[in-house]
Each structure stands twice: as C-alpha cells, then as structure tokens.
Amino acid sequence: MVDIINFVALSGIFNVLFFWYxxxxxxxxxxxxxxxxxxxxFSVPLSLLLIGVYTTMLVYAVKHGLSEDAMWEYMEQEELQ
Structure with a gap:
C-alpha cells in the first residue's frame, strides 16, 4: 500500500513540475x-484513478482470499497473455 501511495505522490509531483517547466x-x-x-x-484525476484501480484490486484479492502479492502475480500473468 505504501508503494502505491509513493507512486501517486511522485507522479503528482512530476506532473506539477512538468507543467510548471x-x-x-x-x-x-x-x-x-x-x-x-x-x-x-490535472494530477488529481490521475491520482484518483490509480487509487481506484489499486483499491479494486485489493477488494478482489480479499474477496477471493488472496494476498496482495498473489494479485500482482495474477495481473502480470494476464498482461503477458
């Protein structure tokens, strides 16, 4: 969870600095x-989208009794197919 928060924060900061530059x-x-x-x-909708996707993934994982790591592996497998 901390990883996604860091990613959202960094993407928001990058977006702000890019527009400013x-x-x-x-x-x-x-x-x-x-x-x-x-x-x-402009960075707020991006952050909300990322948070929404991550939250949906975690809810799905909890519903099916999986861990966060198992969900990431599942998503990577789906992406490769």
Whole structure:
C-alpha cells in the first residue's frame, strides 16, 4: 500500500513540475502560480484513478482470499497473455 501511495505522490509531483517547466518554455509566458494550480488539478484525476484501480484490486484479492502479492502475480500473468 505504501508503494502505491509513493507512486501517486511522485507522479503528482512530476506532473506539477512538468507543467510548471513547460510554462516557462512557452512564447507567451504564463503565470507560474496559475500553471501550478492547473497542473495540480490535472494530477488529481490521475491520482484518483490509480487509487481506484489499486483499491479494486485489493477488494478482489480479499474477496477471493488472496494476498496482495498473489494479485500482482495474477495481473502480470494476464498482461503477458
């Protein structure tokens, strides 16, 4: 669970920094604070999507009596097929 929280946090931080950096490279200079707010708003749905997928996976695992590691293995096998 800590891994997914770290991943969501890092992806959000990367998204915010990327938008902020991209705003400095535009011909018409955008306000850094407005850019920060827009990038933060865009990172929220991504974070919620990741949390939703992970929560769904854990609920499915608990329902079928599996562990988190077993679910990751199952997902990797499905991905390879």
């Amino acid at each position: 991209a705003s400095t490279k535009m011909k018409s200079k955008a306000d850094p604070i407005k850019t920060f707010i827009v990038s933060f708003v």
